[in-house]
Amino acid sequence: MGKSIDVVVVGGGYAGVMAANRLTQRDDVTVTVINPRPLFVPRLRLHQLVAGTHDxxxxxxxxxxxxxxLVVGSATRIDAAGRGVTVAExxxxxxxxxxxxxGSGGAVTRVPGAAEFSYPVATLxxxxxxxxxxxxxxxxxxxTVVGGGPTGIETAAELAEQGRAVTLVCGGVLGPYLHPRARRTARKYLARLGVQVVEGPGTAVAAVTAEAVELDDGRTLPSRVALWAAGFGVPDLAGRSGLRTDAAGRLLTDETLTSVDDERIVAAGDSSAPxxxxxxxxxxxxxxxxxxxxDxxxxxxxGDQPKPVDLSxxxxxxxxxxxxxIFxxxxxxxxxxxVYFSGLAGRKLKEFSCQASVKHLVTEARKPGTHHWPKDGKHRPQLLRAQRDNTTAPLA
Structure with a gap:
């Protein structure tokens, strides 16, 4: 009988679990997942954990x-030359x-007082x-909730629905991803819940104290509890291990998701930068x-040539x-x-998405190789050409 092929997956989030399950298609592959905690965390639910509506x-x-x-522990170093991962223990x-x-977590911010007087919400x-x-x-x-993206919006809404006096500080526009029409609907929903939305120029946070949040435009917002839901950061494991990363610390890869330093290392999820x-x-x-x-x-x-990543x-x-x-x-x-779905339909579609994010993992565990996703084939090649030519990519 031939020797087993050992694949180690560092990280047990959505990307790591999906990869681990899919790798079980081959009987000669042994898969080990290294993760700091013994439970899977569906991060789409963390705002509900804050509000006490989900574990x-x-x-x-x-x-x-x-x-x-499953190995419960924190990976501290990757030895690419020796093909080994050192665990904290x-x-x-x-x-x-x-x-x-x-994966990723909360951003490391240099805003005065933020580290001392605000609470991140990006991890379990x-x-x-x-x-x-x-x-x-x-x-x-x-x-006060700092951050006008999905995490900030959802956290503010959950707490306001419980009757709390919540101010959402966007540091710019509310829900920058949303279409302007959907953004107007978002403002309406937050207003109904009693959330005070602070957005526009000058609304970046300048400082946080034990009793207030100070904005760039000079305003001071009284705040007993400040929650930080702006930005993101990734673990520095790749950089500490001598692997090349982007400016944010994500592992640099080619379009097959293979590390630019070692073809035996492949990246996925928030910590990858193809x-x-x-x-x-x-x-x-x-x-x-x-x-x-x-894949x-x-x-x-x-012994086959990997394909470039393609998703829409x-x-x-x-x-x-x-x-x-809002969907x-x-x-x-x-x-x-x-085009967007709102109200009860939007809520049901959101809940369906949360459930589906876990269900896809379960399905892949039972039938590895079955997960499929919508492809694009057009826009990413345009972005790559634009990057290469140092020009602006055509709009959709």
Whole structure:
């Protein structure tokens, strides 16, 4: 009997779990997932964890394929030359191929006082801490949510629906991804919930104190609890391991998702930067990139040439508490169109998307190789040509 091929997946989020499950198509492949915590975190639910309407955890036995080994620990270094991953506890796990899927978390901000007096919401532990803090805070106390993207909007709406006095500081426009028509609807839903939306020029946060949030335009907003939902950051594992990254710390790869430094290392999800043109962060993209990363590894094992990544973005969605949502349709190049579903229909589509993000993992665990996603084939090649020629890509 031939030697087993060892594949290590670093990271057990949407991308890592999808890749691990898909890799089980071959009987001669042994898959190990290294993850800091023993539970899968559906990050689309973290705003609900903050508000206490969802636990935002799923047992790994529910989403990982039988036979996939889970190692609970934090990877501290990748030895590309020696093909090994060192775990914080001191063990080194060897590999023939590695899938780098460490995901993302909250941004490291240099805003004065933000680190001391605001609470991030981008990870399970951070959201649990916020939930505890809010549990000890009177319902009438002023809460400020910083960040006008989906996480900020959803967190503000969930808390306002519970009767809290919430101010949403956008640092620019509310919901920049949304079409202007959908953005007007979003403002209406937030107003109904009692959320004070602060947007436009001068609304970037200049400082945070124990009792207030200060804006660039000089305004001071009273705030008992400030939640930080702006920006993102990725673990620095790749950089610490001597692998090339983009400016944000994402692993640089070619279009097959293979590291530019080592063809035995493939990246997926928020921590990947194919051709230095990363895809938008989302659970949807993470799942698709995880599947493609697995396909790249399987192609290399089979001696075939891996294919370049190809996916389109049909929609994005935002919830406004438990009663309404917006399901924004998009062009294949991930730009919004004037068509969207709102109200109860939008909420149901958002909930369906949250459930589907986990269901796709379960389906891949049971029937590896079955996950498919919409392709594009047009816009990414345009972006790559524009990058190469240092010109502006044509609009959709």
């Amino acid at each position: 935002a955890v799923v047992p790994y036995e529910d989403v990982l394929a039988d036979g996939v080994r 001191g063990d080194t796990i060897g590999y023939d191929y590695l899938v780098y899927a460490v 532990e951070a959201a649990q801490r916020v939930r505890s803090v809010l549990g000890d805070t009177p319902l009438t106390a002023a809460v 051709s230095d043109l990363p895809f938008r962060m989302s659970a949807y993209a993470a799942g698709c990139l995880g599947a493609h990363a697995a 790249t590894v399987l192609s290399r094992i089979a 973005f049909p929609a994005m969605c935002v919830s406004f508490g438990r009663g309404a949502g 924004q349709l998009a062009h294949k190049d991930d730009t919004a169109v004037p």
